[in-house]
Amino acid sequence: MTVTGSRAPNPRGEALVEELKWVHSMIRRDLRKVRKMAADVADGLPAKQVQAGIRSLATNGPLWQLKVNCLQYCHFVHSHHNAESAMIFPALRRSNPALNPVVDKLEADHANVAGLLDEVEGAARALGSREDPAVRQRLTQALQRLADDLLAHLQYEEEQISDTLRTWTKWPFR
Numbered sequence: 001m002t003v004t005g006s007r008a009p010n011p012r013g014e015a016l017v018e019e020l021k022w023v024h025s026m027i028r029r030d031l032r033k034v035r036k037m038a039a040d041v042a043d044g045l046p047a048k049q050v051q052a053g054i055r056s057l058a059t060n061g062p063l064w065q066l067k068v069n070c071l072q073y074c075h076f077v078h079s080h081h082n083a084e085s086a087m088i089f090p091a092l093r094r095s096n097p098a099l100n101p102v103v104d105k106l107e108a109d110h111a112n113v114a115g116l117l118d119e120v121e122g123a124a125r126a127l128g129s130r131e132d133p134a135v136r137q138r139l140t141q142a143l144q145r146l147a148d149d150l151l152a153h154l155q156y157e158e159e160q161i162s163d164t165l166r167t168w169t170k171w172p173f174r
Contacts, residue, residue, distance in 0.1 A: 009166040016171070017162045023080060024154045030073060031147045038143035041136050074117040077150070081110040091172030092161060102160045109153040116146040 037053055045053075089103045123139035 007167040009163075010169050012170060013166040013168040016168055017158075017165045020162070020165065021158060024158065027077065027080075027154060028151065031151060034143050035147050038140045038147070041143070042140040044136070074121050077117055078114060081113065085110055087172055088161075091168075092164060095168065095172075096164045099161065099164060106153070106157055106160075109149070109156070113146070113150055113153060116142065116149055120146050 037050065040053070041050055085107060089107065092099050092103055119142040120139075123135070123142045126135050126138065
């Protein structure tokens with residue numbers, strides 16, 4: 001159940017919700033690719049093909065960029081969550097104090113997802129040309145945990161804060 005303020009929806013607030021959902025849709029789209037890659041890794045796809053798949057995401061997906069053995073996607077999600085934590089969450093607390101428990105959970109989710117992103121980055125860097133089942137398993141599990149937890153977080157966030165965001169007449173940091 002969402003907790004809303006007493007104000008009516010506002011066109012600018014509606015636009016903010018749509019922007020949030022747009023960013024989340026890109027994250028979801030690329031998570032579908034991540035799940036496919038995790039399955040391929042688990043099925044024994046050669047490391048060179050896995051790395052080629054990651055490079056393909058870098059050139060074909062706006063959220064995926066490789067930069068010195070680090071997934072730019074992880075950086076993007078970190079940045080998105082940092083921006084929410086620094087700008088959106090304090091404003092949510094001010095505009096609708098009843099959302100404090102929701103924001104607490106979202107902040108805890110951000111910390112959890114940050115750890116999962118770090119695990120994906122480390123596991124991806126460990127994947128080399130040497131066929132090592134333990135490394136494959138580590139990457140597969142890291143990708144699956146990231147996908148599961150991040151998808152649940154995105155859904156919860158949209159369900160819980162959208163009604164309040166819709167009442168906003170401007171960005172909270174302007």
